[in-house]
Amino acid sequence: MSEANAAAGRWPLWEVFVRSGSGLAHKHVGSLHAADAAMALQHARDVYTRRNEGTSIWVVESRNVVASEPADREMLFEPAESKTFRQPTYFTVPEGVKHL
Amino acid sequence: MNVLAPQAALVSYLVRLGDNALILGQQLAAVTGRAPIVEEDLANANVALDLIGQARLWLALAGEVEGAGRTADDFAYFRDPAGFRNVLLVERSGVDFAHATVRDFLFDTWHFGLLRGLERSSDARIAAIAAKAAREVEYHARRSGDWVVRLGDGTAESNARVRAALDALWPYTGELFEADEVDAEVARAGIGPAPETLREPWRRHVAAIFADATLDVPADGWMQSGGRSGRHGESFSYLIAEMQSVRRSVPGERW
Numbered sequence: 276m277s278e279a280n281a282a283a284g285r286w287p288l289w290e291v292f293v294r295s296g297s298g299l300a301h302k303h304v305g306s307l308h309a310a311d312a313a314m315a316l317q318h319a320r321d322v323y324t325r326r327n328e329g330t331s332i333w334v335v336e337s338r339n340v341v342a343s344e345p346a347d348r349e350m351l352f353e354p355a356e357s358k359t360f361r362q363p364t365y366f367t368v369p370e371g372v373k374h375l
Numbered sequence: 376m377n378v379l380a381p382q383a384a385l386v387s388y389l390v391r392l393g394d395n396a397l398i399l400g401q402q403l404a405a406v407t408g409r410a411p412i413v414e415e416d417l418a419n420a421n422v423a424l425d426l427i428g429q430a431r432l433w434l435a436l437a438g439e440v441e442g443a444g445r446t447a448d449d450f451a452y453f454r455d456p457a458g459f460r461n462v463l464l465v466e467r468s469g470v471d472f473a474h475a476t477v478r479d480f481l482f483d484t485w486h487f488g489l490l491r492g493l494e495r496s497s498d499a500r501i502a503a504i505a506a507k508a509a510r511e512v513e514y515h516a517r518r519s520g521d522w523v524v525r526l527g528d529g530t531a532e533s534n535a536r537v538r539a540a541l542d543a544l545w546p547y548t549g550e551l552f553e554a555d556e557v558d559a560e561v562a563r564a565g566i567g568p569a570p571e572t573l574r575e576p577w578r579r580h581v582a583a584i585f586a587d588a589t590l591d592v593p594a595d596g597w598m599q600s601g602g603r604s605g606r607h608g609e610s611f612s613y614l615i616a617e618m619q620s621v622r623r624s625v626p627g628e629r630w
Contacts, residue, residue: 286412307414310525317518321418 289315290340291323292333301333309334384560385498386441387460388567390450391557391603393433394461396508397451399482400426401618406469418518422479425511432504452622456612463602464547466611473526473536477544480519480584485551485577487512492568501566520584527588534589541593549598551577 286308292301304323309315315334324332343351359365368375403423410416434447464482469475490512493505526537552570554562562569582592601607 308412309414313521314525317521318414318418320514321421322414325417325421 286310288337289319289334290337291315291319292335293319293323293329294331294333295328296330301331304328306337312336381560381564382440384557385566386437387557388561389433389437389440389501391460391462393430393437393447393450394459395465395482395486396426396433397430398459398461398614399465399479400424400430401614402465402469402475403479405614405617406475411472422515422518425508425515429504429508429511432508436500436504448622452619456607456615457605459602459607459611459615460605461602462547462550463599463608464544464550466602466608466614467544467547468610470540470543471536473533474540474543476519476522476526477537477540479515480523481544481548481581482551483512483516483519484580484584485548485573487516488573488576489568492573496567497565520580523584523590524588527585527590537588538590541590545593545595546597546599549595550600550602553600553603555603 287310288306289309290306291304293304294301307315307318307322309318312334315336316332319332319334320329323329355361400423403419403426407420407423408416410419430451431447434450437450438445438447462482464478467474467478469478487509490505490509494502494509496502496505523537526533528534552574554570558567558570561567578592585592
């Protein structure tokens with residue numbers, strides 16, 4: 276596997292998104308190594324759609340994904356925890372309201 | 376040329392189709408775990424499974440047409456090496472990744488053209504198997520073609536290796552387009568394309584990929600032949616022994 280690791284280490288990492296059906300969103304399924312975009316698509320097909328999972332694939336080089344900082348988690352996400360009124364289920368539907 | 380009974384010709388033809396897929400499938404399955412990276416390893420295994428699946432369908436149909444009660448497993452596991460009818464190209468060993476890639480590319484390209492022809496077969500069973508297989512093999516050919524370009528137009532080392540592989544394997548391409556009484560009968564009945572008709576489309580595609588790969592199409596010299604009539608290379612009996620050993624060690628066992 277040392278040869279394998281060396282080859283994989285030289286090739287960039289790609290994130291793979293698969294759409295499982297028409298009308299559904301592409302969903303992140305994992306990552307892989309590939310030398311370029313064309314190879315990344317082929318590898319994605321061979322690694323992540325072997326069991327009939329997909330109708331469409333996106334690949335994005337991992338270095339192009341901009342991620343939030345784990346250290347910012349509380350600042351970014353905790354304020355939303357206490358605002359249950361932002362959930363649709365927070366509200367009771369008044370009697371007699373139609374077309375909901 | 377002798378004229379064969381249509382049924383005997385059809386059985387022979389189906390066995391050849393099945394054996395080509397079976398032997399290349401076995402070759403690819405045998406190197407599982409040895410690809411340079413895990414993604415390629417899975418891709419290889421996928422192709423192997425496609426081919427072994429196709430072999431099952433062709434050999435099962437051969438047994439059905441023959442009418443003697445032989446199953447796909449009987450054909451695969453209980454014939455001796457001389458009983459196999461695959462072209463010699465698919466039994467060439469993958470000396471290195473370049474040899475395996477060139478072998479697969481030359482075969483896949485021919486295989487795809489053949490299956491497209493078989494989709495129009497006068498025999499509906501054959502047309503149905505070919506339609507399913509063609510979708511698989513279209514991908515095999517694209518993948519192996521991409522690798523020929525990557526290796527040919529890659530580094531000095533990869534280019535040298537792919538050239539050596541091409542020189543070694545080109546003499547095995549002539550057999551792909553040979554025709555004997557089996558092919559004549561099959562073409563006459565509209566069951567499958569005459570082998571010669573596959574040559575020009577194959578050459579055009581191979582030449583286009585080679586141009587991208589900075590490779591020259593080798594000159595056609597003396598061509599190897601014999602696999603389709605059961606005359607195989609020296610290493611073939613080892614390949615068959617490995618493929619059959621488990622089945623033959625417990626005859627009649629069910630999994």
